[in-house]
Every structure is written in C-alpha cells, then in structure tokens.
Amino acid sequence: MNDSSGQEAQFQAKIDAESRIEPKDWMPLGYRKQLIRQMSQHAHSEVIGMQPEGNWITRAPTLERKTILLAKVQDECGHGLYLYSATETLGVTREELVEALHSGAAKYASIFNYPSLTWADIGAIGWLVDGAAIVNQISLQQTSYGPYARAMVRICKEESFHQRQGYEIMLRLSEGAESQKALAQDALDRWWWPSLMMFGPHDADSANSAQSMQWKIKRVSNDELRQKFIDQTVPQAEAIGLKIPDEALRWNEARGHYDFGPIDWDEFIAVINGNGHCNRERLAHHKKAHDDGAWVRECMAAYAARQQTEEKVSAG
Amino acid sequence: MQQALVTYAVRLADDALIYGQRVSEWCSNAPTLEEDLALVNVTLDYIGRARMFYEYASSYSGLSEDTYAFTRDGRDFTNLLICELPNGDFANTLVRQYLLDEYEALFLGVLSSSSDDTLALIAQKSLKETTYHLRRSHEWVLRLGMGTDESHARACTALDALWGYTPEIFAMDDIESGLAAENIAPDRLALLGPWRENVARTLQSAGLPVPADSWQVEGGRRGIHTEHLGHLLAEMQVMQRTYPGLQW
Amino acid sequence: MVDAGFPLWEVFVRSKRGLDHIHVGSLHAADAESALEYARDTYTRRGEGASLWVVKSSDIVASQESDAESFYDPMDAKPYRHAANYELPDGVDNM
Numbered sequence: 001m002n003d004s005s006g007q008e009a010q011f012q013a014k015i016d017a018e019s020r021i022e023p024k025d026w027m028p029l030g031y032r033k034q035l036i037r038q039m040s041q042h043a044h045s046e047v048i049g050m051q052p053e054g055n056w057i058t059r060a061p062t063l064e065r066k067t068i069l070l071a072k073v074q075d076e077c078g079h080g081l082y083l084y085s086a087t088e089t090l091g092v093t094r095e096e097l098v099e100a101l102h103s104g105a106a107k108y109a110s111i112f113n114y115p116s117l118t119w120a121d122i123g124a125i126g127w128l129v130d131g132a133a134i135v136n137q138i139s140l141q142q143t144s145y146g147p148y149a150r151a152m153v154r155i156c157k158e159e160s161f162h163q164r165q166g167y168e169i170m171l172r173l174s175e176g177a178e179s180q181k182a183l184a185q186d187a188l189d190r191w192w193w194p195s196l197m198m199f200g201p202h203d204a205d206s207a208n209s210a211q212s213m214q215w216k217i218k219r220v221s222n223d224e225l226r227q228k229f230i231d232q233t234v235p236q237a238e239a240i241g242l243k244i245p246d247e248a249l250r251w252n253e254a255r256g257h258y259d260f261g262p263i264d265w266d267e268f269i270a271v272i273n274g275n276g277h278c279n280r281e282r283l284a285h286h287k288k289a290h291d292d293g294a295w296v297r298e299c300m301a302a303y304a305a306r307q308q309t310e311e312k313v314s315a316g
Numbered sequence: 317m318q319q320a321l322v323t324y325a326v327r328l329a330d331d332a333l334i335y336g337q338r339v340s341e342w343c344s345n346a347p348t349l350e351e352d353l354a355l356v357n358v359t360l361d362y363i364g365r366a367r368m369f370y371e372y373a374s375s376y377s378g379l380s381e382d383t384y385a386f387t388r389d390g391r392d393f394t395n396l397l398i399c400e401l402p403n404g405d406f407a408n409t410l411v412r413q414y415l416l417d418e419y420e421a422l423f424l425g426v427l428s429s430s431s432d433d434t435l436a437l438i439a440q441k442s443l444k445e446t447t448y449h450l451r452r453s454h455e456w457v458l459r460l461g462m463g464t465d466e467s468h469a470r471a472c473t474a475l476d477a478l479w480g481y482t483p484e485i486f487a488m489d490d491i492e493s494g495l496a497a498e499n500i501a502p503d504r505l506a507l508l509g510p511w512r513e514n515v516a517r518t519l520q521s522a523g524l525p526v527p528a529d530s531w532q533v534e535g536g537r538r539g540i541h542t543e544h545l546g547h548l549l550a551e552m553q554v555m556q557r558t559y560p561g562l563q564w
Numbered sequence: 565m566v567d568a569g570f571p572l573w574e575v576f577v578r579s580k581r582g583l584d585h586i587h588v589g590s591l592h593a594a595d596a597e598s599a600l601e602y603a604r605d606t607y608t609r610r611g612e613g614a615s616l617w618v619v620k621s622s623d624i625v626a627s628q629e630s631d632a633e634s635f636y637d638p639m640d641a642k643p644y645r646h647a648a649n650y651e652l653p654d655g656v657d658n659m
Contacts, residue, residue, distance in 0.1 A: 024626065047344075047349065050343065050344040050352075051344050054343045054344040057340050057343055058337060058340060058341060058551050058552060059551055059552065059554050059555060060555070061386070061555035061556055061559075061564040062382045062386075062564050063333075063363060063366070063367050063370075063381050063382060063385055065564055066340075066363060067360060067363050067364065067367075070340060070343070070356055070359060070360055070363070071360065071609075073343055073344070073356070074343075074352075074353055074356040074357070074360075074609070077344075077349055077352050077353050077356070078353060078606055078609075080349055081349045081350065081353070081589075081591060081606060082589050084349070085572070085589055085590035085591065086589075088572060088590070093569055094569065094592060095569045119555055119564070151589070154588070154589070158610075169564075172563055172564060173564075175563075176562055176563055177559070177562055179559060179562075180559070180562060285344070285345075288345075289344065289345045289346065289347070290347075292345075292347070292405075292406075293346065293347025293348065293351075293406070294347075295464070295466045295467060295470070296347035296348075296351075296406045296467070297347055297348065297570075298463070298464050298466070298467075299459055299460060299463030299464050299466070299467035300459060300463070300570065300593075300594035300595075300598070301570065301594050302463045302464045302467075303458070303459040303462055303463040303594065303595070304570075304594035304595035306462060306463075307595060308595075348592065350591050350592065350593065350598075350602040350605070350606065351602075353602070353605045353606050354601065354602060354605045357605050357609070448604075451601070452601055455597060455598070455601075
C-alpha cells in the first residue's frame with residue numbers, strides 16, 4: 001500500500017526511531033523543502049563567511065597568522081562544498097542554489113553582514129562566531145537527514161581548530177600592549193551580541209521550530225543552544241581579562257546558568273533586511289567572482305567535451 | 317660565504333613569499349569553490365616554502381622571518397619581478413603558475429642535491445609540492461589553449477604579457493655563480509634550455525604560440541622592482557608598521 | 565549567463581592506515597583529471613589520503629529503499645554468518 005498518509009506515518013515512525021533518512025527514501029514535500037532551504041543557507045553562509053575573514057589574509061600581521069588564516073578560510077570553502085553537495089542529494093543543482101543566493105531568494109547567516117574592521121576581529125570571529133557555529137553544528141550531527149548529519153560530522157572535526165585559533169589571537173592580544181588589549185576589547189564589544197543573534201529568535205517567536213523539531217531536522221531549541229554558548233564563553237572571556245558588553249550578565253546559582261541581558265531584535269531584523277554594513281558588498285563580491293569566472297567554467301566544459309570526443313574517436 | 321648563503325636563502329624566500337601573497341588574493345574570488353580550494357593550497361605551499369628559507373637565513377643572521385617579511389622596504393626585497401606582478405585574470409594567473417612551475421621543477425630538482433644539507437632538504441620537500449603544482453598548471457595551459465576562443469585569446473595575452481619577465485629567472489649574478497661553484501646553488505643557465513623545450517612542447521600541445529624574445533625586464537635581485545611591489549608591501553606590512561615590535 | 569553545470573563526482577578516500585575506501589563527499593568537475601585533483605585538494609588536506617577514487621555520481625548503481633526487504637532482511641535471519649553466533653570455550657577470547 002503506497003498512499004501518502006501511510007508513507008507519512010512510516011516516515012515519522014522512522015524519525016521517531018532515530019533512523020536516518022537517506023536521499024532515495026520517500027519524504028514529505030515539506031521535509032524536502034525545509035532541508036533544501038536550511039542546508040543551502042548553511043552552505044551559502046560558509047562561502048559568504050570567507051569574505052570577512054578573507055579580508056585580512058593579505059594583511060595578517062605575521063607569516064604564521066597568515067598561514068593559519070588561509071587554512072581556516074580554505075576550510076570554510078570546503079564546508080560550503082560539503083554542504084552544497086549534501087543539498088544536491090535532494091535533487092537540486094548547485095547552479096540553482098547559487099541563482100537563489102544571487103536573487104535574494106536564499107539567505108545566509110546574518111552575522112556575515114558585519115564588517116571585519118581590525119585584526120582583532122579575526123580573533124573575535126574565530127572565537128565567537130565559530131564558537132556559536134560549533135554549538136549549533138554539534139547538535140546537528142544528530143539531524144535526521146543522513147547526508148546533512150555526515151557533513152556535520154566532517155565539519156565539526158575541522159571546526160575546533162577554527163575556534164582555537166581565534167581564541168589564541170585574542171589571548172595574545174590581551175597579553176600584549178595597551179593598544180592590543182584595546183583592539184581585543186573593541187572587537188569583543190562589536191561581535192558579542194551579533195553572535196548571540198546567530199542562534200535565531202527566542203523559541204516562543206520562532207515559527208519554523210515546531211515542525212523542524214518534529215522531523216528531527218532541528219534537535220535542540222534556539223534558546224537552549226544560545227544558553228550553552230553563553231555558559232561556555234563567559235569563563236573564556238574572564239580567562240583572558242576581557243569584559244563581555246552586557247551589564248545584566250551574571251551567574252544564576254539556582255538555574256545553573258548565566259542570566260543575560262535583552263537582545264536587540266530590531267538590530268537583527270534590520271541587518272537581515274539589508275541594513276547591515278556589508279549586505280550589498282557580500283552579494284556583489286560573490287556575484288562578481290561568479291560572473292568573472294563564467295568564461296573559465298565554459299573553458300573547462302569545452303575542454304572536457306573535446307576530450308570525451310577524442311576518446312570516443314580513438315576507441316572507435 | 318655565509319653572507320652569500322644568507323642572501324641566497326632570502327632571495328628564494330622572497331620569491332616564494334611575494335608570489336604566495338599574490339596567489340592568496342584569489343581567495344573567495346575563484347571561478348568555482350573547488351578552484352578556490354586548489355589555489356589556496358598552492359598559496360599555502362609557497363608561504364610555507366618562504367618560511368623555510370627565511371628560517372634558514374635566520375639561523376645565520378638572527379633576524380626573524382617576520383622581520384624579513386614585514387619590516388624591509390621594497391628596495392631591500394630581492395624577489396624576481398615576475399612574482400610581484402598583479403594576478404590579472406585567471407588565464408594570466410595560471411599561465412604564470414605554469415611558467416614558474418616548469419622552472420621550479422627543474423630548479424628544485426637540482427637544488428635537492430645541493431652540497432648544503434638544509435637547502436637540499438627544503439628543496440626535496442618543495443619538489444613534491446611543485447610536482448603537483450606542475451601537473452595542475454600544465455593541464456590548465458592545455459585547457460586554456462584548447463577550451464574556447466576566449467580562453468585561448470586570454471592565454472595568448474597572458475603569454476605576451478609575461479614572456480619578457482622570464483629571462484630574469486635564469487640569470488646568474490656573482491653571488492649565485494659563487495655558490496654554484498661550491499655546488500650549493502643550481503646553475504640557472506643550464507636550466508634555460510630544458511625549460512624552453514618543456515614550455516615549447518606544452519604550448520604546442522595547447523595550440524598556443526611561443527612568444528618572440530623581443531623584450532625583457534630584470535632588476536629584482538638588485539631591488540629595482542616594478543611599481544607593483546610597493547603597493548603589495550604597503551598592504552602586507554600594514555599591521556607591523558602601525559603597531560611595531562609587538563607579538564601577534 | 566547560464567552555466568551548463570559540471571557533473572557531480574563522489575569521492576572515496578582510503579587513509580594511510582585504512583583498509584577500505586570510504587565515501588567522504590562529492591564535488592563538481594568537468595573531467596576526471598580535475599575531479600581527481602580537486603578531490604586531493606578538498607578531501608586530503610589533513611593527510612588523510614593514501615588512495616583516492618572519484619566516480620561520476622551518475623555511474624553509481626544503488627539499491628532502493630523498497631528493495632530493503634528482499635535485499636537485506638534475509639541476511640538478518642542467517643546468524644551463522646556472524647562470529648557472535650558461535651560459542652567459544654572460556655579462555656579463548658582472541659578469535
């Protein structure tokens with residue numbers, strides 16, 4: 001019996017049993033759509049995220065830092081690649097996904113609309129932005145869709161070096177001259193709240209969450225992930241003598257967690273809707289690379305076709 | 317002798333650093349994600365190579381790799397001019413890569429047997445990377461030459477723009493001649509013939525013309541650079557200039 | 565400008581210490597040579613690789629979920645293929 005409701009019940013039973021859903025399995029249209037949206041936006045974020053950090057490659061202050069930053073940004077590129085490939089298992093092409101990014105139909109993590117203004121920003125981004133991403137990605141290792149989960153496992157393995165190198169930059173700055181300490185504190189001041197916003201709206205305000213949780217695409221709620229991030233990061237800041245820009249931040253013994261101040265959701269919405277410093281630049285940069293590269297891709301295709309023809313001729 | 321060795325190591329380091337810095341500019345700008353990864357791999361190999369050569373020089377001079385990289389002015393850099401030229405388009409970048417890879421494969425091949433153990437070791441390690449670089453760039457020259465009319469035209473333009481910078485690669489000054497006499501440094505002149513043969517063969521396979529030897533520019537080893545280097549260094553050195561003498 | 569799009573290739577890596585090629589992901593490339601090189605650049609940066617395979621995704625023949633019953637279930641009912649099926653006398657634990 002192959003009616004849709006029977007299939008849906010079977011599908012949900014699989015999910016409930018913590019079985020993985022694989023590309024050729026039957027899945028509800030909504031599940032497929034939700035995954036394409038989430039996975040492709042995750043991929044876009046990795047690629048767009050190369051820009052604020054890539055911004056400092058040519059100006060890294062030492063050869064060692066330059067090397068580390070290059071390796072890190074290269075990893076982000078690879079992550080984008082893993083995620084695009086995982087998304088393609090759902091029957092969509094990379095060209096379609098890139099088209100959606102360029103048209104604005106698909107989004108990327110809003111955090112990357114902020115500018116990387118100083119070398120210390122590279123430290124803050126690694127420590128906080130990658131730190132937040134790790135908290136999210138660890139939970140996604142249990143996501144129900146097989147290719148997505150496997151991509152997360154691979155990404156998580158590579159991600160811990162990212163956070164560590166960022167934190168080490170901040171540590172070095174905080175042990176340095178007054179000017180360097182000031183750089184570090186300024187970067188923390190500017191990247192702290194946007195990093196908290198990376199986890200998305202409060203659970204109560206999040207429309208998608210319920211369905212996403214039922215299908216086990218999402219495993220842990222936004223607020224829970226955000227709290228986890230704050231709890232692990234506050235001691236890290238204290239350890240290097242930096243002050244988190246939140247007057248309401250304090251340990252709550254009863255809850256066993258840090259209490260923190262209100263997030264400015266107006267800023268979050270404004271930046272998502274195009275009023276961040278870098279929204280236009282990020283897309284323009286991506287489009288330019290894509291457009292400038294068109295002749296190169298045509299060249300690759302033409303050469304490959306030519307070789308295939310030659311192979312046929314010499315075989316025949 | 318020691319001074320000559322230091323000068324030589326710094327020269328090879330400068331080549332690698334300046335060239336690596338240039339290729340790094342492709343990060344997030346490449347035609348595909350896969351190509352972006354490949355280009356950054358090449359960059360990392362070159363920066364790594366530079367660091368090895370600076371470290372060797374440092375063992376004699378006491379100057380750190382970052383002192384070499386971030387505090388010298390343009391007139392004190394001794395890299396080949398071809399390394400400091402802007403990337404231009406993808407064809408220019410890969411054609412330059414290819415021309416350099418053919419030379420590096422030959423050069424490092426000989427340097428791997430240097431009577432100086434450290435240089436030999438650095439060369440052996442670098443040669444493995446270069447073997448891969450050459451495989452890649454060789455394929456790209458074929459692709460560009462035989463791909464589309466546009467890729468072919470861009471490759472021709474690149475060859476014409478770069479050709480006059482290649483004689484400098486094979487020039488020997490007193491320092492290198494002295495080191496070559498000790499079997500420390502390769503004789504570049506001896507590499508020119510094989511290089512020209514290899515390049516000619518590849519260009520012919522790719523359907524690309526070998527440019528005429530109608531012009532040439534040199535001066536890098538004497539610190540007489542193109543106007544491009546100053547801007548490259550201004551960008552590369554900005555942090556150390558703004559915040560001198562600190563740890564990062 | 566509409567891109568034709570390159571074929572998708574699946575990448576399999578056997579690590580230096582490994583016995584089998586394991587699927588690690590996929591990438592787009594126009595031809596086999598660049599697929600292999602991109603696979604090397606993308607999937608072996610941390611020294612994982614001793615051997616790389618790239619296969620066009622379209623060349624992979626896979627079993628279907630609906631086949632699972634006839635493909636796999638009979639295997640579950642044949643415990644004699646599993647070492648755990650067999651008792652070992654005490655003192656023999658390295659088999």
